[in-house]
């Protein structure tokens with residue numbers, strides 16, 4: 001069996017076209033969805049990410065505001081800026097790019113964002129809403145994974161989903177979303193003694209560790225669906241995921257490539273969340 005690839009670029013294009021048309025509807029009512037993106041410091045990867053986020057907003061007709069601050073910005077100054085953005089009616093979503101410089105408490109900064117504008121879905125109110133099935137913003141990367149499963153028409157009810165990784169940004173919210181769709185969910189992590197024994201039972205595997213070759217072909221049940229959230233570089237400096245793609249592709253029924261899989265979906269879901277923040281007003 002050779003797995004079908006789930007094309008994150010194609011699905012993103014479709015979803016972004018929907019964002020654009022829903023944005024036009026809002027604009028006709030005098031509302032332009034607006035996203036504020038805050039970057040503190042000069043982290044090169046973060047600079048690329050924020051640039052891509054702002055460009056995606058522009059391409060879909062959303063208003064965006066990019067604010068860059070020096071590495072030595074004080075925590076107080078950042079908290080004050082967030083508070084003024086919380087009050088700003090032209091801004092519906094606030095995103096503070098992580099990681100922040102060490103002298104700033106990231107959790108405190110995230111909690112300063114109004115849950116109504118928390119389009120990253122990182123606020124504890126958003127995490128609590130996801131856990132309890134209440135309305136709130138879902139973190140963009142796992143939300144994108146769910147959209148990919150929806151797009152291939154995959155019914156999670158009664159299926160066994162194994163999530164590898166337990167981060168607050170991907171692993172834990174991913175598990176909650178799969179659970180909400182009636183999957184039986186196992187979360188594996190660095191202290192799991194026999195990862196292969198777990199993944200071999202899985203109908204769906206989400207790899208979100210940040211390490212190459214965490215999942216190899218011998219660990220995958222034939223016909224499983226494999227979503228690769230990893231973003232790593234191989235020895236030649238080429239972008240690769242957590243999954244040994246060439247091997248796993250021969251066993252799985254569906255697989256997401258890296259690049260061109262989950263990656264583009266993250267920004268797409270940020271646009272969706274920002275649009276919905278504006279629609280909820």
Ligand code: GUN
Nearest residue numbers: 095096097098099120140
């Ligand atoms: N840093 C890496 N990924 C993300 C993300 O999705 N949101 C924010 N705010 N920072 C990040």
